Amino acid sequence: MKILKATVKFLPVVLLAGLMISGQDALIAAPLSVIVAVIVANLTEKLTFKDCLDASIKSVSNIIVALFILMFAYAMASAFMKTGVGASVVNIALSLGVTARTTAVTGLMVTAVLSVATGTSWGTFAACSPIFLWLVHIVDPNCIESGSLLLTTCAIAGGACFGDNIGLISDTTIVSSGIQGVQVIDRVRSQGVWSVMCLTLAAITTFIAAIVMGLPTGKVEASGVMASVPQSALDYLAQERPEAIDLLNQVENGVSWYMIIPLILVIVLAVVGINTFACIGTGILSSYILGGFAGTTAFTGSGLQDYLNMCMDGFADAGSWVIVMMMWVAAFGGIMGRMRAFDPLSNLIVKISHNVRQLMFCNGVLSLAGNAILADEMAQIVTVGPIIKEIAEENIEASEEDMYKIKLRNATFGDAMGVFGSQLIPWHVYLFFYAGIAVNVYPLFQFANTDFIRYNFMAMFAVATLLILTITxxxxxxxxxxxxxxxxxxxxxxxxSDAA
Structure with missing residues (x-):
């Protein structure tokens, strides 16, 4: 009977995954899964509709800050395209000789640094996607067919998560460390070499992949940018994403070098510990001010109102689909956690583990499974984090010093399997956000969630090596x-047993 009950509790997950894999939109899959989760919670745990509603609201409240960051991220992406920030970075990259073969590696390293500085993978991807997705288009107009577009997309997606797993100001780093009762600086110190090792392996593999794919190595002149875009695509961009036209024109005609300053400001402010909202807000504001001197924005007439309208459109783009979808998925995670769908897995871990390493390995697998079930990294951290903490504390005998190391690994599990694991789960909200941003800044290709998995070597190495190193x-x-x-x-x- 217990096995049947545990199996029934996973039916909402099976439904959600099945609907997403079959191609259903998340705004259909998530609400249907929530309805099924409410029914299952009532049948298995006698939870009322109000209980489920309270659990959903509590879960959604955990990501409210992230939703606001998301809206600001969309606005910053538009600002960087319109004002010349993206164009300045592209022109600098072209002048340094970046080619289709090296764009993905460059994007990986830049986003890794920026994510450490900002502490947000979402903000990093939003800031860099308009730069690198159009850069790879410029150096390889055949980027969709050659594969360089997806290689670069996966590289900046994985790199953006690097700092979210090890950054001192990252919300996931802070929350996962706090749940396990360890200091953030100790977390960063303990996993620093491993994190850099994963980044290095990802960079090498990305470059090898570019060679194997036969990506072109020729340098490109900025003066031919517009000619590389078909007229049908330009017409589409003019209608759907005029900021992209602005970026391409700025690359071809040139833009003042100092338009790179807003991006630098975002990095510097983050490094000194300024709040994420302040960092992104500074990027938006400085883009407007410097754009006024560079001629990409205007201080007079309707210039300010036009810029504000652009920011408003960014908020609307985020809220029209992505935020609504994420709220449904978070609600789903709240109900799954409230019905204690993970209890059978916790009991199984203790039963099958014959030593500490096996138990810790299972904690890592449970964190990854929880992320797949809840489809939200923060929901996984706050839901599964206390579970793996309890498993370790109640079943491991160790000195205070050694137990602290156990807690450090649990904190790394929660964060890494949440942030990097999200890159490998097709129905995860992370990938919906990335796909939404990517389509928003590069609408010439209809990105699917699975496109962010194919070449995401950073996430693959992080998840695989963490589990392998732990068990072996x-x-x-x-x-x-x-x-x-x-x-x-x-x-x-x-x-x-030994005592007996």
């Missing part, structure tokens, strides 16, 4: 990353 004990070769081993730590059930 090879983490001892990574400075500061080693888990304590038996007999310094042991499972309490083993200790009782």
């Amino acid at each position: 004990g090879l983490d001892k070769y990574i400075p500061l990353f080693k888990l304590p081993s038996e007999p310094d730590v042991t499972l309490k059930k083993n200790a009782k």
Whole structure:
């Protein structure tokens, strides 16, 4: 009976995944899954509709800040395209000789640095996608057919998550560390070498992939940019995304070098610890002010109102689909957590684990599974985080120092399997956001969620190596990353068995 009950609790997840994989829009799949989750919660746990509603509202409240960041991110992406920020970066890259073969690697490293500085993968992707998606189009007009577009897209998506997993000001880093009771700086120090190792492997693999794909190595002159875009595409952009036309014209005609300053300001302010909203807001404001001197915006006439309208359109673009969808998915996660759908998995972990490493490996798998079930990294962190903490504390005997290392690994599990794991789950809200931004800034290609998985080597290496190093004990070769081993730590059930 218990097995049947546990199986029934997972039916909403199966439905959500099935609908998404079959091609249904998230605004259909998520509400239907919520309805099924409410029914299952009532049948299995006797939860009332009000109980489910309260759980949904609480879950949505956990991502309210993220939703506001999302709206600002859309506005900043539009501002960077319209005012010349994106064009200045593209022109600098072209002058340095960036080609289709090196664009993805360059994007990976730039977004990794920017995400550490800003602490937000969403803001980083929003800031860099209008730059690198159009840069790869310029250096390779055949980017859709050659694969360079998706290689670059996956590179900046993975790089944007780098800082969200290790940044001192990242919300996921802070929350996951706080739940496990460890200091953020200790988290960053313990996983620093491993994180850089994953980034290095991803950069090498991305470059190898570019070579294998046979991407062109020829340099491109900015003067031929508009000629590389078909007239039908220009007509479409003029109707759907006029800011993209502004960016292409600025690249071809040139734009003042100082228009790169807004992007630099965002990075510098983040490094010194300024709030994410202030960083993104500064980028939007400085783009307007400097654009007035560069001639891309205007201080007089309707210039300010036009700029405000553009920002308003950015808010509307985010709210018309992405935010509504994310609220439904967060509501789904809240109900799944309220019915304690993970309890059978927790009990199974304790039962099948024969040593501490196996138990910790299972904690990592549970974090990844929870992210797939809840389809939201923050919902996973706040829902599964306390579960893996309880599993470790109630089943592991260790000194205070060794137990702290266990907690550090749990914090890394929650964050890494949330942020990087989201890149590998087709129905995850992360990928919906990325797809929404990508289509918004580069509407010449209809991005699907799975497009962000195909070449996302950063996420693949992070998830795979974290689990492999944990289960094999090879983490001892990574400075500061080693888990304590038996007999310094042991499972309490083993200790009782030995005593008997």
